[in-house]
Amino acid sequence: MDAREILARLRVGEPLTPDHYRWFAQGLADGTVSDAQAGAFAMAICKSPIGPDARVSLTHAMRDTGQVLSWDVDGPVLDKHSTGGVGDVVSLPLAPALAACGAYVPMLSGRGLGHTGGTLDKMEAIPGYRAIIGNEELARVVREVGCAIVGASGEIAPADKRLYAVRDVTSTVESVDLITASILSKKLSEGLEGLVLDVKTGSGAFMATPEDALALAQSLVDTAQGAGCRCTALLTDMNQPLASTAGNALEVIEAMEILTGSGGSARLRQVTLSLGGELLALGGLAENAAEGERKINAALTSGAAAEIFGRMVAALGGPRDFVSLWRDRLPAAPVMVEIAPRTSGYVVAIDTRAVGEVVVHLGGGRLVQTDAVDPAVGLSDLAALGDRVDDQRPLARIHARTEDEARRAAEALHAAYRLSDAPVTVPDLIHERIG
Template sequence: MTDARSIIVRLRDGGQPTADELAWFAQGLASGVVTDAQAGAFAMAVLLRGLGEAGRVALTRGMRDSGKVLAWDMPGPIVDKHSTGGIGDCVSLLLAPALAACGAYVPMISGRGLGHTGGTLDKLEAIPGFRTGLTEDALRVQLKDIRCAIVAASAEIAPADKRLYAIRDVSGTVESVDLITASILSKKLAAGLEALVLDVKCGSGAFMKTPERAEELARALVATAQGAGCMTSALITDMSQPLATAAGNALEVIEVMETLTGTSVNTALWDLTAALGGEALALAGLAADPEDGAGRIAQALESGAAAEIFGRMVAAQGGPQDFVERWPDRLPSAPVVMEVPALADGFIAAIDGEALGHAVVHLGGGRLREGDKLNLSVGLSDLAGLGEEAGAGVPIAMVHAATEDAARAAVRAVQAAYRISDAAPDEPALVLKRIA
């Protein structure tokens, strides 16, 4: 008879549980048969001993199957993207409608801000009235009609992950690649995907700071997703500087809308959206190869097709009917805007992206504790990028804050996050490596 203690002991001693045992453990997490103490001991044993590829696949499948697994009957492939998180990473808001414009169906189950990184759902909720919690019936209707939706996971999606995620946070096991992999993929695969592209961030603003750690995670994610039956590839991408020139919920939506409508295109956002979308379309059979797919995504952005679908999605999920036409009037703005002057002459040589993310959190744009109410208008904009020339007293960013005191504290934090030197650094590549 299977029991939690025997599984934990075997892992502790370097053995490997069977696929059936890991499936049992996942169901036990969801049902409560596995206690908090046992869940914590399991997580620590996995962190220290590892599961191996077969074990990762089995745990991911088990966590996926611990709740509702969606099934679709659409006249096109079910496709999605996941990012491991960074600063100014608002690609999802561009990519979901662009993929839909290219014939894919995109039920994008997204998350909220985590630590120093922003969350897609929080960004969308800066749009007045936007609802991220849809019933399954509403999601099905919207996907059939508009071909994309960006929503929160329901309580029925991968309940084992919700339980284990909370345990990992308090048991010092967040860093386990096996558990990160199972957590990410159990939720994504429960959405009934046929193809998934992964954006694994690497650098100062990412959870994975080094290329080696990012590649380890990317390979684990790709192998596990494919082992669980979903066509998957990953791009390891640079996060040594913010992806957008803004960090903060409404401020990032502004940058998305400028790019979607062509009023002020952010080249890095555009290029990464095209690269990730090209991978997804190729995996789904909607493009001959990733390069062909990237061209199709770029055309969807350039033609306005992606903007039109984004507007329909916003309206369907409770936002303004005229959002694409009147977005500058529809987004909240902070009462205090303050310049961040550079402290020296020279070039931007390094940026501590994690510190910028924490500055946004302390402004009220992220959560210090679970349940914190966000101020969706605050954050940073006009962020200078690597290699740009700086002059003492000349702004390298703008702070958007609720109070003068909060703004001054954020100015100091941003100044500390920028290193200025006499020599300009080499510009990092946006896409560092492809894993398939």
């Protein structure tokens, strides 16, 4: 068996066997497969989708090129994955809330991608926090604390790392088959018993239309279940930022407000509860999702989730007093400017992708892969759909390094908001459940 044989089968539309996928994935991981052959493989799958059974084979093959974690713990091992959005900081309150309810959560997360924020970048806004650790330390922290929010080590699905880099330069990122295998090869390497997927749709989502988001959600759920992992997905709205903030330290602040009961967006809290309820039901820690939501809510309101979050931060190098002094421990930008609307009115539409790009251009994301991220910059007090804005209620507060950067951000933010004299019907936060 060799790469040419596999590519020839794909070229003429012949299905590949599980052995073909295993050989090719191993070749990606060990370098037997060249970049040109990897690109041809990705393009062939992008042009001719491979179907549900083959997605399971490809996912298993990519997962098995690295280490698959195993656990000796007294509760279910659970996790969630989001397809990415603006102001999506759900992972921070969700992981410790699940742990407070008896789950173990090895939450392998990523960095910012395009206009969307990355969970690892948010965690690294906490001084001293180590987001990249080895699998042995990950297992130790999860056993001792109940959760760890960290990045995947090089031992996790190395074939995916190689194929992802090739997809990025061959315009094959959008393939549902390849997206599914990429996400799940890493998530299933965690040794999960249950997985919930937060698939975003709307102006700030990668899958902007409900049809595309539903297709991806169905593919992910079917493939995860076909691979032996209990899984459900929620289609959630990204026609506006999920939180009232966008930017790394600012989103950590909002997550801490949720964890400590001192504030936070109602939308952010509801998605946290909904995803957590699904996971507790999948893991057998709740009779159903509604009971699971009540348990997650209790973990948040009682302070149990905040206590576990503080233990996790300390275990991974952050301040031991973070939960009590988080406002003093996070970086702040030197320039803060409130942006009033040019005319008063109701917010009827938001270009959420553009809002995310404002944060990126302030320095809160990456224009190229090597860019350093400024954790302090971003947006807070973002006006939501249906809000009436005027001189007393601004569009947002900009946190920037310089006055010039704040002015440029204000221009882009004005363009991202559309106002009207009449109020608008706000889209449902959760569009659909799959699984």
